[in-house]
Amino acid sequence: MLHIPHPSSRRHFMGQSAGLLAAMGLWNTNFGQLERPLRADEPALDLISADIKRLITRQATPYNAEPPAPELTSQWLTPTRSLYVRSHGKIPRIDEKSFRLSISGLVERPVTFTLPELQERFPATSTLATMVCAGNRRNEFALGGRKAPGVPWDVGAIGTCDWQGVSLAQVLKHCGVKAEAKHIWFEGLDAVEGHGDPFPFGASIPLEKAMQDQAGEETLLAWGMNGDPLLPEHGFPLRNVVPGYIGARSVKWLAKIVVSDKPSPNFFVQDVYKVVYDDKPESTANAAPIMEFILNSAITEIRRFDNNLRIRGFALAQGSLGNAIERVEISTDRGKSWQPARIITAPGKNTWSLWSATIPAEGVKTVTVRAFDRAGNSQPESQKFNIKGYQLNSWHTLPVAGAGQGA
Amino acid sequence: MLHIPHPSSRRHFMGQSAGLLAAMGLWNTNFGQLERPLRADEPALDLISADIKRLITRQATPYNAEPPAPELTSQWLTPTRSLYVRSHGKIPRIDEKSFRLSISGLVERPVTFTLPELQERFPATSTLATMVCAGNRRNEFALGGRKAPGVPWDVGAIGTCDWQGVSLAQVLKHCGVKAEAKHIWFEGLDAVEGHGDPFPFGASIPLEKAMQDQAGEETLLAWGMNGDPLLPEHGFPLRNVVPGYIGARSVKWLAKIVVSDKPSPNFFVQDVYKVVYDDKPESTANAAPIMEFILNSAITEIRRFDNNLRIRGFALAQGSLGNAIERVEISTDRGKSWQPARIITAPGKNTWSLWSATIPAEGVKTVTVRAFDRAGNSQPESQKFNIKGYQLNSWHTLPVAGAGQGA
Numbered sequence: 001m002l003h004i005p006h007p008s009s010r011r012h013f014m015g016q017s018a019g020l021l022a023a024m025g026l027w028n029t030n031f032g033q034l035e036r037p038l039r040a041d042e043p044a045l046d047l048i049s050a051d052i053k054r055l056i057t058r059q060a061t062p063y064n065a066e067p068p069a070p071e072l073t074s075q076w077l078t079p080t081r082s083l084y085v086r087s088h089g090k091i092p093r094i095d096e097k098s099f100r101l102s103i104s105g106l107v108e109r110p111v112t113f114t115l116p117e118l119q120e121r122f123p124a125t126s127t128l129a130t131m132v133c134a135g136n137r138r139n140e141f142a143l144g145g146r147k148a149p150g151v152p153w154d155v156g157a158i159g160t161c162d163w164q165g166v167s168l169a170q171v172l173k174h175c176g177v178k179a180e181a182k183h184i185w186f187e188g189l190d191a192v193e194g195h196g197d198p199f200p201f202g203a204s205i206p207l208e209k210a211m212q213d214q215a216g217e218e219t220l221l222a223w224g225m226n227g228d229p230l231l232p233e234h235g236f237p238l239r240n241v242v243p244g245y246i247g248a249r250s251v252k253w254l255a256k257i258v259v260s261d262k263p264s265p266n267f268f269v270q271d272v273y274k275v276v277y278d279d280k281p282e283s284t285a286n287a288a289p290i291m292e293f294i295l296n297s298a299i300t301e302i303r304r305f306d307n308n309l310r311i312r313g314f315a316l317a318q319g320s321l322g323n324a325i326e327r328v329e330i331s332t333d334r335g336k337s338w339q340p341a342r343i344i345t346a347p348g349k350n351t352w353s354l355w356s357a358t359i360p361a362e363g364v365k366t367v368t369v370r371a372f373d374r375a376g377n378s379q380p381e382s383q384k385f386n387i388k389g390y391q392l393n394s395w396h397t398l399p400v401a402g403a404g405q406g407a
Numbered sequence: 408m409l410h411i412p413h414p415s416s417r418r419h420f421m422g423q424s425a426g427l428l429a430a431m432g433l434w435n436t437n438f439g440q441l442e443r444p445l446r447a448d449e450p451a452l453d454l455i456s457a458d459i460k461r462l463i464t465r466q467a468t469p470y471n472a473e474p475p476a477p478e479l480t481s482q483w484l485t486p487t488r489s490l491y492v493r494s495h496g497k498i499p500r501i502d503e504k505s506f507r508l509s510i511s512g513l514v515e516r517p518v519t520f521t522l523p524e525l526q527e528r529f530p531a532t533s534t535l536a537t538m539v540c541a542g543n544r545r546n547e548f549a550l551g552g553r554k555a556p557g558v559p560w561d562v563g564a565i566g567t568c569d570w571q572g573v574s575l576a577q578v579l580k581h582c583g584v585k586a587e588a589k590h591i592w593f594e595g596l597d598a599v600e601g602h603g604d605p606f607p608f609g610a611s612i613p614l615e616k617a618m619q620d621q622a623g624e625e626t627l628l629a630w631g632m633n634g635d636p637l638l639p640e641h642g643f644p645l646r647n648v649v650p651g652y653i654g655a656r657s658v659k660w661l662a663k664i665v666v667s668d669k670p671s672p673n674f675f676v677q678d679v680y681k682v683v684y685d686d687k688p689e690s691t692a693n694a695a696p697i698m699e700f701i702l703n704s705a706i707t708e709i710r711r712f713d714n715n716l717r718i719r720g721f722a723l724a725q726g727s728l729g730n731a732i733e734r735v736e737i738s739t740d741r742g743k744s745w746q747p748a749r750i751i752t753a754p755g756k757n758t759w760s761l762w763s764a765t766i767p768a769e770g771v772k773t774v775t776v777r778a779f780d781r782a783g784n785s786q787p788e789s790q791k792f793n794i795k796g797y798q799l800n801s802w803h804t805l806p807v808a809g810a811g812q813g814a
Contacts (some may be wrong), residue, residue, distance in 0.1 A: 076533045077484055077569045079634035123717045123763050125751045126483045160485045213751050215760075227486040310530045343622050344532045348754030353622075356530050 046063040046231040048091060051081045058151045062087040068157030070301040073312050073354050076345040078159035080226050085233045086133050088201045089190040096237045105259035108176030110118040117236050119247045128218050129243040130316055132293050133157035134273050138389040150387025151381035160351050163225030163241045169213045177259055184210040185264040186240050186251035202266025203249045203275050205242055216349030217243055242320025243350035246293050248273045275386045292319035296369035296393040297328060302400055309361045316352045317373035324374050331368040335381060368397040455639040458488045465558045469494040473563030477708040480719050482685040482759050483752040485566030487633050492640045499660050503644045505735040512666035515583030522644050529573035534627050537723055537759045539700050541565035541680050545796040555796025562705040567758050569646045571631030576620045584666055591617040592671040593647050593658035609673025612649055622651055623665045623756035631798050651726025652759035653700050655680045682793045699726040703737060704778035705803040712778045715767045723759045724780035730737040730782050738775040742788060775804040
């Protein structure tokens with residue numbers, strides 16, 4: 001069996017080594033650190049949980065890491081050890097006993113809960129939801145000739161987990177939301193540095209979204225993932241999870257909820273997670289914060305067996321109410337002609353679908369994928385560069401290793 | 408918070424202790440053994456994996472065990488440590504290196520695969536499927552006054568996992584199924600004792616079912632569950648998984664597949680997993696082996712908070728193509744009146760739905776649940792006793808602890 005590693009990175013040689021080592025079961029737990037050698041003045045990895053050390057480090061501090069692409073789609077539900085980690089500050093170690101969640105602002109009854117109080121007062125629930133970073137696939141902008149600042153994600157800043165917690169809608173009803181309320185703010189216990197005084201990561205979502213209570217659409221205040229307590233890297237002891245929205249709206253180490261008539265003034269709402277095409281302050285000020293995740297698909301693995309290529313990947317419908325992947329197609333001639341891929345796992349709402357295809361290897365130098373969703377979205381062939389490097393969802397193409405360059 | 412343990416067992420005091428200990432985080436890993444004290448002449452638990460020791464032992468040898476009911480529905484995807492174990496002989500320890508799977512019978516090309524050969528030759532896939540024992544809820548027959556032989560399951564011989572493997576349909580196509588083929592036999596590497604010479608557990612499924620290849624309906628030859636290799640207790644290194652069929656048709660330690668024009672002659676196909684109402688040999692001979700799992704639902708937890716009861720449970724549609732749960736209802740007057748429960752997680756095909764309900768506690772002495780599926784099935788109020796104790800799916804009723812007996 002020839003394992004063809006995932007090459008869509010400038011660190012082509014390193015990527016190949018990692019893939020081959022993983023395929024041979026020889027993955028070195030420190031390998032991730034080599035992906036981006038530390039500068040002499042940089043601290044070591046800000047990482048607490050040993051289980052997730054197989055992730056590939058994309059930024060040492062704050063710690064940002066993603067799984068090797070083939071690991072992403074070995075199974076439908078992402079094991080906790082394989083979920084990407086996105087952090088904006090040092091990963092805080094929170095004492096569960098002294099932890100408090102406050103809910104204030106435009107509510108009849110502001111409250112503060114300990115974690116056991118939250119768990120006792122509201123019925124527990126469990127939601128399957130795909131988490132995806134708005135910057136996933138950002139490194140392809142660089143491959144296209146323009147490098148966006150920010151974490152250089154390959155295709156792995158995405159994963160699908162089973163989240164345990166309570167319904168945000170029920171908690172808000174308990175507090176009594178006032179008529180003028182329009183937005184729900186979330187704030188973490190981390191400290192973001194490098195932009196003046198340290199401040200917590202924050203997000204906000206529209207009230208209408210926060211009040212959705214259907215299975216698969218409901219925002220959770222979550223203390224568990226995949227049946228275990230959250231890892232520190234994923235927000236222990238509490239985070240919110242917003243199905244259908246970019247990961248940046250799901251705040252880890254969540255300690256403060258504010259009900260307001262305005263979106264959150266947090267830096268990451270007002271200045272960061274927006275699609276803008278120039279660096280004029282008014283362009284950013286006028287752009288809407290990204291909320292729903294975008295339709296996307298990617299190839300995670302190409303293996304050769306006998307005279308065939310076996311291709312696998314994921315597809316995710318735009319995070320709109322009731323939306324789902326309609327079909328996935330692949331091309332071996334860079335989009336002149338297409339053939340259907342097979343959907344192999346596609347259970348529900350706001351969660352990814354896995355797909356696969358087996359095609360003759362003869363003459364194939366590249367494979368391209370594109371997906372369509374029921375809401376009528378399709379992926380573009382190419383995409384205008386945006387300076388923060390978000391929402392890249394043009395067709396995803398990988399070269400077939402050993403087939404020569406060009407095509 | 409008052410935790411109300413799951414009392415639908417004759418071992419009421421023991422059940423309560425277990426539930427309270429679990430709620431207090433004081434679960435003793437040896438507790439399961441106390442559930443059924445060993446006789447002096449009995450060997451110790453036939454258990455290899457330390458992780459699953461929290462299961463409640465229902466039979467020490469062969470090892471049969473289920474999770475405490477509240478653990479079942481804490482999350483949608485059953486963690487491997489919480490999946491029931493059903494075995495018919497001693498759990499075999501299989502050497503992966505010497506393991507072979509043979510496929511023979513009515514095929515053009517009989518083959519034998521090592522595990523790596525199987526993994527290389529066919530594209531890997533991942534399927535979400537609920538596994539349920541045909542004998543789940545058997546102990547309720549005993550509560551109703553007639554005890555069926557067999558493992559005395561409460562409601563926990565069920566769980567939903569993400570299974571990794573290859574498509575049986577693709578493997579069969581590779582071997583070339585002959586025109587006269589109608590059934591696929593599966594045989595394990597275990598040794599069932601107590602019925603003459605030891606023999607392996609076996610099953611068979613109709614060819615038509617084995618050839619289904621849609622997402623969520625496809626039978627797998629599976630080496631992984633929840634992203635990890637199978638535990639020995641769950642069939643390491645290989646088992647089949649038949650979505651929509653009772654667990655007995657998914658054979659662990661699978662080493663032999665035979666394509667035939669007849670159902671398997673195995674004892675567990677011809678004599679055991681059948682619904683029969685008397686012990687005449689011809690009654691068993693004439694009964695069809697159970698294939699699809701039946702529509703079912705159960706309450707797994709009742710908690711009291713303030714003046715309310717919080718009720719949780721699962722519901723599973725009959726395992727028919729494309730079927731799903733339509734609605735779940737609860738009653739506090741033993742079925743005179745009903746109110747809807749809320750479906751909290753319900754992603755897809757051949758997998759369970761979780762539901763919950765919050766109702767005023769005042770005066771409630773019992774809670775009853777029933778479910779309906781889209782294929783038009785409903786659960787009966789009561790059910791005729793069958794002598795092997797299978798397919799119990801009448802309304803599930805639990806007393807509310809502290810509310811007195813009777814109602």
